[in-house]
Amino acid sequence: MKIQVSRDVLADSVAWTARALPARPAVPVLSGILLEALGDELALSAFDYDVSARAVIDADVAEPGKVLIPGRLLAEITRSLPAEPVQIATSGAEAVLTCGGAEFGLVTMPVEDFPSLPAMPPRAGAVGGGVFASAVAQVAAAASRDATLPMLTGIRVDIDGANVAMAATDRYRIAARDFLWHPEQPGVRAAVMVPARVMVEIGRSLRAGEVSIGFGDGVAGFECGGRTTTVRLLDEQFIDYRARLADTWAMRAEIAVAPFVEAVKRVALVAERHTAIRLSFSEGQVLVQAGGGDIGRGAEAVAAELDGADIQIAFQPHYLLDGLAGVETEKVRLHMASPTRPALITDADDDPAFRYLVMSLRLA
């Protein structure tokens, strides 16, 4: 193999591919990034059996071929190369990378031992990258990171024609987002659980353009701008979250999001871990309070329109903030029933796209 590529493009795609490298590879070859040169393209792949990442970039291919290089080292090196074109050529058991005056001889691993990546499943539809990224960010906040209950670490994706619904829960809150996409087939239906961690990575590294999504046998695939991720689906049931979101709430408050978030963040400075931020709603305002323990207390009043009786309710600050962060309208609606019942945070819209149900914190 002998190629020349642009330094920035290479560094960027190696960094992206390296994110799929397993932290503790089950077999040594999985710590490698596979480079495949063919035609006028270079494909970079990483795989950890659950997730695969494959980026294709333009390259001057003098001699096609494949080589498997330790991935993290390659990422470190390409990140710190000078701004010159990069040449990679195999020479015996070594891959020689040159860039400007710098030269690295990297020990390669046997290409034939690298498992073949799952194919990108057939495309089911596509959605704008911005919509996809924001939806994932909104719902993934409520997913659990505790791997002992896999169901809670996933994002449930329900597709019904042009409608997509995503949801996640960690048992203390449920975040749900609805959006429209462009299905290949108008009557397409699907219901899958995708690991939230992987969806977040995909959402974060999205570039402009559309995300194509496909579902295959136990695998979902996401493709955007020459970068393909496949991920093994979670074989899990999900709770009937819609029923919980469709509850009725006696009180409704409407608050401007930005000042409310700022006030909560400020006051939460005196709230220790797992302690409460207390909201007292009354005519025209919400009083945000925290602390009173060992380190002090804080309070701030924020204007709010309250529809219903006065109510006091407490939350863990970051649970509340995760919900408010998902609101895309200028105001947030907070629906409440009682201090010990869950509250619903939504966009200020009668048919909100984002809904976040959060359980309150019971005070002693």
Add this chain to the structure above:
Amino acid sequence: MSRKQVLRSDPGQVPVPGQAPADDTGCPILHVDMDAFYAGVELLDRPELRGTPVIVGAAGARGVVLSATYEARRFGVHSAMPMTRARRLCPQAVVIPPSHGKYAEVSKGVMEIFRAITPEVEPIASDEAFLDVRGAVRRLGSPARIAALIRAEVAERHGITCSVGVASTKFVAKLASRHCKPDGLLVVPADRVVEFLHPLPVAALWGVGERTEQALVRLGIKTVGDLAHVPASTLQREFGAVGAHLAELAWGRDERRVTPHAPDKSIGAEETFPYDVDDPDAIRRELLRLSERVAARLRAGGHIGRTVSVKLRRADFTTITRARTLREATDVAKEIYATACELYHAAGLDRVRLRLVGVRVENLRPAGTATHQLGLGERETGWREAEMAMDRAARRFGPEAVRPASLVRPRFDGMDL
């Protein structure tokens, strides 16, 4: 003249010729210890026994010595000794059964004397306390003078004697009071702490029990001075965090302050089985019983705690403890028990014969600060409410009025075995 006498002083009095009062600047910590407290109190009612050997303790076959006059101690009698042994050592001693109410009353009176001097009083037993007299110096004079004042007050109001150690740190003060017993006062000047400490045997240091002492002696470390000259890193390697602490103590450094209301740091309960047990079900049942007991005590004291630990002692006395910190602080037996079981299981001692198990909750906070993150679909009243109802039942109908079904003792013990 012995070192003890050199260091001893009689403040407020005209100095004995050739013996200047010890310098007590920078020595604001007092350790006050009643001399043979229970025996001293008993002698108030039995003045005719003054100057004779007297032992306080239950006289029965399994009784232990609670306290003994110095006359009895001369025969080798000391507290915690089995009564039978004490009587063998000192057959002529008069044995008086304890009357605890009396001691508590005197103890209260003595503590009041301390608190009239400074609010910085840290009682460590009914008959001893630390005082930080920094705030009283301007009002009452130097620490040694205050110590003398305390001794006079205690003797006058309660008719018993006490010994006071005056030093710059708590542990040196405690050593000093021990050194000048009975009816003494000893100031260890701040610049002579090392001189005072280094000839002492290592066992004199706080935190050096039998085990540590043996280990130190094995390393050839017999006196505090020996210990002080071992590099701290070596001690740390041999004894872990304790080692680093010992190195500090050996040079008289002790950062611990006098803390008036030492709050409970942890609440625990443990049980030695009448015979070693290897049945995991029986062990879990004991963990449940201990968890119930600890939780009830937490609730009674208004505490919640975040860390649960279990102690498991094998038949050969080797002991392990395992701890886990919970997401939220708790005072619920159900949660403590679940964690204790997980810890027991994770310790890998299933089917290992155990002689003792213990459950402890650490990391305590006032229950008033408790919050509980409700789960979606969680009921509003749960185990906590059920256990609080158990507490109320226990208050009315006595302990164990309500308990988990698995702890209801079978009617025929024998059939269970």
